[in-house]
Structures are given as C-alpha cells and as structure tokens.
Amino acid sequence: MPRRFVWPKQDLVGAHQELTEPVVDLEGFFRGDEEAIKQASDIIKAACLQHGFFQVINHGVDLNLISLAHDHMHNFFKLPTCDKLRVRRMPGSIWGYSSGHADRYLSKLPWKETLSFGYNENCPNPIGIDFFKSTLGKDFEQTGLVYLKYCEAMKGLSLSIMELLAISLGVDRGYYKSFFEDGCSIMRCNFYPPCQEPGLILGTGPHRDPTSLTILHQDQVGGLEVFSDNVWQTVRPRQSALVINIGDTFMALSNGTYKSCLHRAVVNKYEERRSLAFFLCPKEDKVVRPPLDLVCNQGRRMYPDFTWSDLLHFTQKYYRADDATLQNFTKWIISLKSASL
Numbered sequence: 001m002p003r004r005f006v007w008p009k010q011d012l013v014g015a016h017q018e019l020t021e022p023v024v025d026l027e028g029f030f031r032g033d034e035e036a037i038k039q040a041s042d043i044i045k046a047a048c049l050q051h052g053f054f055q056v057i058n059h060g061v062d063l064n065l066i067s068l069a070h071d072h073m074h075n076f077f078k079l080p081t082c083d084k085l086r087v088r089r090m091p092g093s094i095w096g097y098s099s100g101h102a103d104r105y106l107s108k109l110p111w112k113e114t115l116s117f118g119y120n121e122n123c124p125n126p127i128g129i130d131f132f133k134s135t136l137g138k139d140f141e142q143t144g145l146v147y148l149k150y151c152e153a154m155k156g157l158s159l160s161i162m163e164l165l166a167i168s169l170g171v172d173r174g175y176y177k178s179f180f181e182d183g184c185s186i187m188r189c190n191f192y193p194p195c196q197e198p199g200l201i202l203g204t205g206p207h208r209d210p211t212s213l214t215i216l217h218q219d220q221v222g223g224l225e226v227f228s229d230n231v232w233q234t235v236r237p238r239q240s241a242l243v244i245n246i247g248d249t250f251m252a253l254s255n256g257t258y259k260s261c262l263h264r265a266v267v268n269k270y271e272e273r274r275s276l277a278f279f280l281c282p283k284e285d286k287v288v289r290p291p292l293d294l295v296c297n298q299g300r301r302m303y304p305d306f307t308w309s310d311l312l313h314f315t316q317k318y319y320r321a322d323d324a325t326l327q328n329f330t331k332w333i334i335s336l337k338s339a340s341l
C-alpha cells in the first residue's frame with residue numbers, strides 16, 4: 001500500500017499548492033494514432049509554455065523495472081558509508097557517489113546523497129564506469145544490469161518525447177530525435193534522509209536542469225516542487241507516471257520558445273525519500289543550434305552556438321547550476337569567445 005502523501009499540514013514545509021496536471025497519455029502515440037499524437041503534442045505545448053514540465057502515463061516503461069530500480073537504489077544507499085565511498089565521485093568527474101556534494105561546495109549543501117553514472121548505448125560498456133561489478137563486487141552485478149535496462153528504457157522514451165516536442169513546436173518531426181540519438185546521458189539516483197528541521201534546508205535547491213530533458217520518477221513520499229504561476233507547487237507523486245522536465249539545453253534548442261523548468265526538492269521529518277532522474281544529453285561535441293523555423297519565429301537567435309560539453313564544464317568547474325545557469329553561461333561563453341578573437 002503506497003504511503004499516504006499528506007503529512008500533518010503543520011509540518012508540511014515548502015509549497016501548499018499541489019499540481020496533479022498536466023498529464024499526457026502516450027498510448028495513442030505508440031499506436032501511431034495521428035489524432036492522439038496531435039492531442040498529445042497540443043497538451044505538451046501548453047504544458048511547456050506554462051510550467052516547463054508535464055507527466056506521462058502509458059509511457060511504455062515496465063512499472064516492474066521502475067520498482068526494481070528503486071529497490072536497487074535503496075540497497076545501494078543503505079550500504080555502510082565506507083562501501084559507498086569506494087565509488088565516491090572524484091574531483092572533475094560527475095560519476096560516482098556524493099554526500100551533499102560536500103566534496104564540491106562549502107555551504108548551502110543539499111540534504112541528499114546521490115549516485116550518478118553515464119549511459120551511452122554506443123559504448124561497449126554503456127553504463128559509464130562499470131563500478132557496480134568491478135568496484136562494489138559481485139553482489140552489485142545485478143544492480144548494473146537493472147540500471148542498464150532502466151537507462152535503455154529511459155533513452156527510448158526520451159526520443160519519443162523529442163518527437164512529440166518537435167511536433168508541438170511545428171518543426172521537422174525527426175530534428176530533435178536525431179540530434180540526441182548518439183548522446184551520452186546521465187543517470188542519477190537521489191536519496192534524501194529525513195531531517196528534524198526540514199524548513200531550514202533543501203534536498204535539492206531551486207534550479208533548472210542544465211541538460212536537455214529530465215525523466216524523473218519520485219517515490220510515494222513526495223517532495224518535488226515546481227515554480228509555476230509565481231508560486232512553488234508540489235508535484236503529487238503518481239506511481240505509474242514519469243515526470244518530464246524541460247532543461248536549459250532544450251530551452252536553447254527551442255530558441256527560447258520553451259522555458260526550462262524551475263524546480264526543487266524539499267525533505268520532511270518523517271521519512272527518507274528517493275527519486276530516479278535520467279538526464280538526456282546530446283553528444284558532447286555537437287553544436288546546440290535551434291531549427292531555422294524557430295529562429296525565424298523569434299526573429300533572432302536567443303542563445304549563441306555552444307556544445308553540451310561547454311555547458312557541462314561550466315556547471316562542474318565554475319558555476320553551481322541554479323535558476324539562472326543559462327544566462328550566466330551565455331555571458332561566460334561569449335566573453336570566452338571574444339577573448340580568443
């Protein structure tokens with residue numbers, strides 16, 4: 001029986017409004033029903049213009065696989081710290097285990113532990129560093145296999161959503177799908193311990209994902225909030241749904257037509273919380289450039305050419321991603337390019 005969502009109200013930190021919509025049913029899309037595809041792309045367009053996020057149901061991802069990914073995440077995070085530190089994130093790398101990013105920041109540490117790794121099906125070993133088996137040992141070989149299947153499913157769903165996003169923007173249906181086909185994406189497991197003073201900290205602070213598209217599954221505890229209509233709103237967990245966020249890189253790919261979603265994660269006094277986040281990224285050296293039609297619609301380019309490698313490097317070396325990452329990155333890359341002239 002999934003845990004009841006509503007805590008005693010007086011202890012609910014953060015948002016007091018709840019978002020249960022917009023939800024897009026993908027069943028018709030997978031059936032190739034053009035009318036249903038048009039309907040889905042219309043809901044997506046309205047959702048991206050208003051909130052920068054939507055939820056999908058009948059998404060084709062096996063719910064047992066999602067549940068397995070949560071179970072293996074639970075098993076990892078309950079390991080003794082000494083074992084988790086065997087796969088700790090090394091300076092300059094995004095892969096591995098991190099606790100509050102204390103290895104990277106001195107203040108405003110997020111109240112969470114994370115495990116991140118890359119996924120690129122074009123590599124002989126698609127799950128980046130094969131630390132599940134080679135470092136954590138044979139007991140975690142199955143975990144590596146579960147996450148390999150999970151990331152495969154996430155990548156497939158991401159490309160379907162890219163097709164629907166192209167339709168919603170009125171551009172060539174395959175433009176974005178082909179842009180991401182050979183990309184190396186990021187998988188991140190988030191673990192948020194309970195906190196006795198939940199109003200004093202955040203699990204993940206307000207930010208827009210610098211990546212292109214995020215597919216997130218949160219457990220039934222709840223804590224994801226999006227900033228929409230000038231207020232923080234709780235995204236009510238739906239066991240069978242996946243939350244889709246527009247990220248900064250897609251905002252540039254849409255020439256600013258869609259805004260990346262400002263969101264955060266709050267924690268609570270009572271229960272630990274977990275979420276699975278798959279971040280779709282293009283191949284690192286591919287130039288991020290919107291389709292010409294969208295440049296004509298806006299009358300000009302809203303962002304300079306850049307590569308995902310440039311933006312990732314910026315967030316890992318110079319700037320902790322927040323609600324203004326893309327604006328600050330744009331200033332940084334322009335100054336870099338003019339200095340090199």
Ligand SMILES: C=C1C[C@]23C[C@H]1CC[C@H]2[C@]1(C)CCC[C@@](C)(C(=O)O)[C@H]1[C@@H]3C(=O)O
Pocket residue numbers: 094101110186188204205207208209210211279312315316320321322
């Ligand atoms: C490219 C990335 C950087 C972060 C992980 C992925 C996409 C989301 C980014 C992040 C979660 C945004 C909030 C701040 C951050 C430091 C965090 O809380 O983890 C960001 C991630 C990171 O830089 O590790």
Ligand SMILES: O=C(O)CCC(=O)C(=O)O
Pocket residue numbers: 188190204209216218223224225263264265274275277
């Ligand atoms: O855990 C959540 O609900 C959100 C996590 C998140 O935004 C992220 O990892 O980028």
Ligand SMILES: [Fe+2]
Pocket residue numbers: 207208209214263
């Ligand atoms: Fe995020």
